[in-house]
Amino acid sequence: MAEEETKTTEAAPIVEAGKTSKWLTSNGFEHEPMGLDASGVEIIKVDAELLIPFATALYAYGFNYMQCQGAYDAGPGQELVSFYHLTKLSDNADRPDEVRLKVFLPRNNPKVPSVYWIWKAADWQERESFDMFGIIYEGHPSLKRILMPEDWQGFPLRKDYVSQDFYELQDAH
Template sequence: MAEEDSQASSPQPEPTGEASAAPLVEAGAVSSWLTENGFDHRLMPRDHLGIEIITVEPQFLIPICTALYAYGFNYLQCQGAYDDGPGKELVSFYHLVKLDDNIDNPEEVRVKVFLPRGNPRVPSVYWIWKAADWQERESYDMYGILYEGHPNLKRLLMPEDWVGWPLRKDYISPDFYELQDAY
């Protein structure tokens, strides 16, 4: 009897491989809707606020963002970029919110596009959300991400003749830069 109990309580062999190392990410409402409608994307773990995060390839950004706009995500709360580190990818991200009258908890989603450091190009979402105008210009100015189709993609914070992208982690600051007087 004791022998049967020890066999019943003995641990089962642990699964090995990549699947056991990475926790499964549960698809949220937005990801499920995108999948049902045939939009190619990947899931990331939710952020600290529980907001769903999806990643898309640059060539699928406009179709997916257009679909999300039609789904009701009518407000681009934030667009920005960050650098994953020297030699790694640059990331352009979009925080979308579904706003409506008298809504207490609006639905939110974050969309991320990972871009190669050597040629960071992504279509502009300016034509979907006009709020992307200066936000994409700032990401271009600080990280060098080219937002193709943007109507006025030029430096926003740095002088026009500035060389390099100051917020990239591999950026080397110039020893001296002479500013011209505005007179």
């Protein structure tokens, strides 16, 4: 009986909102703070349909540099994640502010708006995420494979990807 009581009284850890998260909340942008990454940078969960308003607001707030965009697979049957590492570059900062955005997407229809029109650095990075994970970046000017041949079947970095038995290389001699 005491063991059951312990299980029911344990609560999920409370995640304290960081500086950027507080700014977003004060400006009417509802979101879920996810804590800090290993480098101490705050992570914010954003819904796919709200990514462009969030990204635009963060750009206006000074996050003028997209350090990295990428994706990962949370596991077979789980969500795909598109992430964005943003930096606020300025002349008078010892260490620039940083924030990480994460957008969780369903495996069967992973679509998210492209941030290419805000940060041009997203161009090839979104193409790579498309190529390796099958995430559709809506509004991207040239969303096509960048690493795999155009006729490649599937998305090689998904954890449920089954490798082809044989793939013939064209013009390999």
